[in-house]
Amino acid sequence: MTLHKPDGRIVEKGEPVRQRVLDGAERLLRSGKAEFSMRDLAAEAGVSFATPFNQFGSKAGIMHALSGRRIETMTSRYAAASPPANSARRVRLAVEVAVAVMLDEPAVNRAVMGSIGTAGPAQADALVRSTAYWERALEGEPGMPGPAEPFVKELPRQLAFAFRGALSFWSAGELPDAELGPAALAIADTLMLHVAAR
Template sequence: MEPATVGDDPPATKRLPWAQRRDQLLAAAERVIIREGPQVSMDDIAAEAGVSKPIVYRHFGDKNGLAHAVGERFSVALMTELHAALGAHADPRERTHAAIEVILRRIDEAPQTYRFLTRGSAEGAPALGDALDAFMRLIGDDLADFMSSVNKDKSPERRILLLTWGHAMVGLVRSSADLWLDRRHVSREELVDQLTDLLWNGFRDADWTTD
């Protein structure tokens, strides 16, 4: 980590309240990541925001701190959309389809941000997948809680099953999204249908014969 040196905003930069400055820096980070890709530096982000680099370090600590903040914004927006999509459907299979579609659409609309969070960045930093992992786990918990709240069976056994289901959905979609972003082997709509079938039917219809 590069140490933050003493210094404030350049003279031409208006001093903003802490929360407002943090939001401005995150918005700048997202813009430069979208434009330049995941291999961005703190210098790039500071230049985009029109501030000195120590200001960026002061708000986020280091590159991992920034990644966690970007990941949180990404995940909060995703969870807001998930709640709306899940609440719009009563049929469990339709809810499954809607949840998968929301996750894949968010990744598809911000692929560079997703790659930044999962594959690392510049300045020799390690992969920053943990920045998204914690929030993806929250999404799995959130999905499980929602499905438990609308499920008629309120038994502990059902809650445990739905916890596994929620995290299985997130893991399956994330792993498939990584492959899909690189290969684009099917359309997004087709991938949503495939993953819905897998989650809903399991591997029941798979042909496991070896003859």
Template structure:
């Protein structure tokens, strides 16, 4: 019989990954107020390391947010959504909301932290805008492709962030997040949708 090859060990985590993983674990166990010393202990690194890697706790939350948006990009690319256009944007909204629902107790804290004052502006808006621009594609299926390309990625980013803010505050239940995100996207796209798609978007808004 052929001998079974031993499984290869998992690649070692980078220091950055260890710190972010520790932050997620602390948030998941109900410790959103964790200190940077708590974080260093959980990650098994020196007290200075989280500061050297990120600079502040707010920056760590921004890094966790960036990981979520990267996951949304990856799942959109790996899925088989409709062709670029309104239908694909709705599918992307569903994917994005589903990512947030995977660890709601962590992601609510992350979202809450994004609105806190920081020494320098973050990049959440730019990352979110890029996600919706990817979902839209070249906007050829919209009634006004040039206008859609110029305006809709921003409006979709605003719409998704708005829905997430009410979800973070507990005013939108987990069970309603996907539908709420889809409705917000449908409303944002109505002004750029061709007649046949307007019917679909209006139906989405009423659900």
């Protein structure tokens, strides 16, 4: 939405300005400024000092929104990849897509993960978003009556926990870039085998 001020200035509102702020935050992270201030961000995004606060509440809110961007990218790439019929293969594809997104810009994504890994005033929804991503990989999976049924229902959430765990070690520098994919695939395979064995 664009508003025209009485003095002739054009002011963006709503989603366009939110995206400008997020784009500015990504540019700062890309340049190695993970500790950027909100004033730095406002200058980079070309908005008033109050705008990032008005749109996101805090720096933590911005970092959570950047995390949400990553999950949105994962979801769109996964949908475009023609997922296979077999659920185990779909989950492996979802892992490969998610890892590729994170490795597109490792320094930026490590900073995002490091930030959202600490408690803050922002309303967090990373678990909800991540669970929804893994649910897509399991769409159409028939119910499994018997002992496995409760576990299958929880599987998207368990996959979210597993991938976040691998990312936490990666973002802390304990897991090299080259090992993130194999580690994430191994834990996903283990979860899927556990379901199949029940």
